[in-house]
Amino acid sequence: MSMNPVLVEVLRGDAVESRHTGALAIVDASGAVHTALGDVARPVFPRSAVKLLQALPLVASGAAQAFGLTDAELALACASHSGEPEHVATAAGMLAKLGLTADALECGTQWPSREPVLRGMVARGELATPLHNNCSGKHSGFVCLACHMATGARNAGTEPAEFTRGYVAAEHPVMREVSAALSAATGVDVERAPRGTDGCSIPTFALPLRSLALAFARCGTGQGLSEGHARAASRLRRAVAAAPFMVGGTDRFDTRVMQAFGERLFCKIGAEGVYCAALPELGLGVALKIDDGAARAAEAAMAAVAAALLKTEDTLLRGYSHLQLRNWRGLDVGSLRPTPVLAGLAGAAG
Amino acid sequence: MSMNPVLVEVLRGDAVESRHTGALAIVDASGAVHTALGDVARPVFPRSAVKLLQALPLVASGAAQAFGLTDAELALACASHSGEPEHVATAAGMLAKLGLTADALECGTQWPSREPVLRGMVARGELATPLHNNCSGKHSGFVCLACHMATGARNAGTEPAEFTRGYVAAEHPVMREVSAALSAATGVDVERAPRGTDGCSIPTFALPLRSLALAFARCGTGQGLSEGHARAASRLRRAVAAAPFMVGGTDRFDTRVMQAFGERLFCKIGAEGVYCAALPELGLGVALKIDDGAARAAEAAMAAVAAALLKTEDTLLRGYSHLQLRNWRGLDVGSLRPTPVLAGLAGAAG
Numbered sequence: 277m278s279m280n281p282v283l284v285e286v287l288r289g290d291a292v293e294s295r296h297t298g299a300l301a302i303v304d305a306s307g308a309v310h311t312a313l314g315d316v317a318r319p320v321f322p323r324s325a326v327k328l329l330q331a332l333p334l335v336a337s338g339a340a341q342a343f344g345l346t347d348a349e350l351a352l353a354c355a356s357h358s359g360e361p362e363h364v365a366t367a368a369g370m371l372a373k374l375g376l377t378a379d380a381l382e383c384g385t386q387w388p389s390r391e392p393v394l395r396g397m398v399a400r401g402e403l404a405t406p407l408h409n410n411c412s413g414k415h416s417g418f419v420c421l422a423c424h425m426a427t428g429a430r431n432a433g434t435e436p437a438e439f440t441r442g443y444v445a446a447e448h449p450v451m452r453e454v455s456a457a458l459s460a461a462t463g464v465d466v467e468r469a470p471r472g473t474d475g476c477s478i479p480t481f482a483l484p485l486r487s488l489a490l491a492f493a494r495c496g497t498g499q500g501l502s503e504g505h506a507r508a509a510s511r512l513r514r515a516v517a518a519a520p521f522m523v524g525g526t527d528r529f530d531t532r533v534m535q536a537f538g539e540r541l542f543c544k545i546g547a548e549g550v551y552c553a554a555l556p557e558l559g560l561g562v563a564l565k566i567d568d569g570a571a572r573a574a575e576a577a578m579a580a581v582a583a584a585l586l587k588t589e590d591t592l593l594r595g596y597s598h599l600q601l602r603n604w605r606g607l608d609v610g611s612l613r614p615t616p617v618l619a620g621l622a623g624a625a626g
Numbered sequence: 627m628s629m630n631p632v633l634v635e636v637l638r639g640d641a642v643e644s645r646h647t648g649a650l651a652i653v654d655a656s657g658a659v660h661t662a663l664g665d666v667a668r669p670v671f672p673r674s675a676v677k678l679l680q681a682l683p684l685v686a687s688g689a690a691q692a693f694g695l696t697d698a699e700l701a702l703a704c705a706s707h708s709g710e711p712e713h714v715a716t717a718a719g720m721l722a723k724l725g726l727t728a729d730a731l732e733c734g735t736q737w738p739s740r741e742p743v744l745r746g747m748v749a750r751g752e753l754a755t756p757l758h759n760n761c762s763g764k765h766s767g768f769v770c771l772a773c774h775m776a777t778g779a780r781n782a783g784t785e786p787a788e789f790t791r792g793y794v795a796a797e798h799p800v801m802r803e804v805s806a807a808l809s810a811a812t813g814v815d816v817e818r819a820p821r822g823t824d825g826c827s828i829p830t831f832a833l834p835l836r837s838l839a840l841a842f843a844r845c846g847t848g849q850g851l852s853e854g855h856a857r858a859a860s861r862l863r864r865a866v867a868a869a870p871f872m873v874g875g876t877d878r879f880d881t882r883v884m885q886a887f888g889e890r891l892f893c894k895i896g897a898e899g900v901y902c903a904a905l906p907e908l909g910l911g912v913a914l915k916i917d918d919g920a921a922r923a924a925e926a927a928m929a930a931v932a933a934a935l936l937k938t939e940d941t942l943l944r945g946y947s948h949l950q951l952r953n954w955r956g957l958d959v960g961s962l963r964p965t966p967v968l969a970g971l972a973g974a975a976g
Contacts, residue, residue, distance in 0.1 A: 294917060
């Protein structure tokens, strides 16, 4: 197995303390490779980086329209949110539109990742619920799709809970739709891909980075997708651009970057060092994986890639690509730094 | 720059999701190399993995004896503790022996890393203090050394605070002693090594893994150290073995492993994926660095190395080397696994 190049270094003082290797694919909607660093054919679990792809059936099926989902709700369906009150209320609102509650969610209970929110809950003696799980919006979308797919049966008197129960299983009709959307967008039959169980209990499939990048190029342009998926991708990107807080939260990379760049850049982090992005104006999709799974390096690499492709010296992106590290007394002790292979991307894009 | 080998893999389902490269040195007190994986000459910031070395002057100077430091207090001086009540009380007790309080500490304020402890404090409306900082014991030891070094001046009427203030600076007499102990134990003049600022604001010096391993072989055997440092190393190892809770805390690797193995194994984690260890019965020292800085991989690698060298199939060590990963619903989703280069160590040791 070949080694991937170092993409991000961590400096302490003037010396390199740690190194993050990884692979990066940038392709257009025809599949033509713009950039390939490292092994972009090796299967990678994309985890939450493909939530937009997993939400395509929610919109394409008509479920989102039937239940009148708002921009905020659609953005939350693509989110790994921080469990802040707005996220929790929005997920609860989606379920209320179905006549359901948090009991319908099968993502498990997770405390908010946003520390002040967590501490506020602890101070008030509150407990976490599945609504606080970072995937609660995605799962509310799955439940919404389940209810919509079951409309006929529901009209015949069956309760919604009977259709939604077990929706996280690979063989459930909802998850079959989600897997089919992943296969269609990436061009890979995910049923034949290495399979694992994600943090939120749904299946996750290991796919080549170049196929993931292709999927996001397609979602950014509509090319290569069915008409329904193309419209759904456009609708979801617009929703996230309109409500970027919902996709992450306070001080989160995806939220801040999409607040700044709007529809010019859709990006989404996944666990274990994955990032996917679409840059519609350039017709490009991006997928990267930090080999060791570090989020700090995935964010730094994504920021460097976005800055290079958008030809910007934006200070927000630079703040992530060259993140300052401070210690317990607030002293600057080091920083992250993209390596020349990433820094040289601007030239490659020129 | 050559790439280090993959030492630990992260599995999701049956597929490798993430990979951690790193380097490992195992040497004896003469400097003879037992095992070298990857680049063991490249300088590495050892961070908290060398707290035992940094505590040598506390004992060798006579300060520990003069102030009547207990096993628990000496173990805390070598600790990266979780900020639990026993750790906080012990650090406060050390300072009280000097007539000082938490105000003397220059490590900065840090919330306890032990989550239930943190939540209990939040629920009670308590705030973190420098005593909760994982380094508060080490710093209390530095302050103790400062007071002892200043005994003459104190007898002349100067207040202790005047000697302790600024003890984190490289040029302070205390830090000079600490740096000299590091140089003596590792055989490297740290004043000429790459320098950074540690999380607790003292200098940290980048040193080759083989030199760090040598230092711990020396601390395990006494060979190659001055008589004072040899006695101090023995005293500190005995203290940690007698009070292993102090060096880490509830459910912490170092605490659990030293509770199980006593004086057979001294080990200490450092930030950014470093581990150092001494195995006195084998006359060996160990130093490893995970390139990307991941603690999960450093613990897995250290557990695999310890099991191989001690020729044990101990379930505690195996629980770390093959750590099970569970998701928010408690489902098994994957595990860590040492690669054959680590798993093959037993043979190399035979």
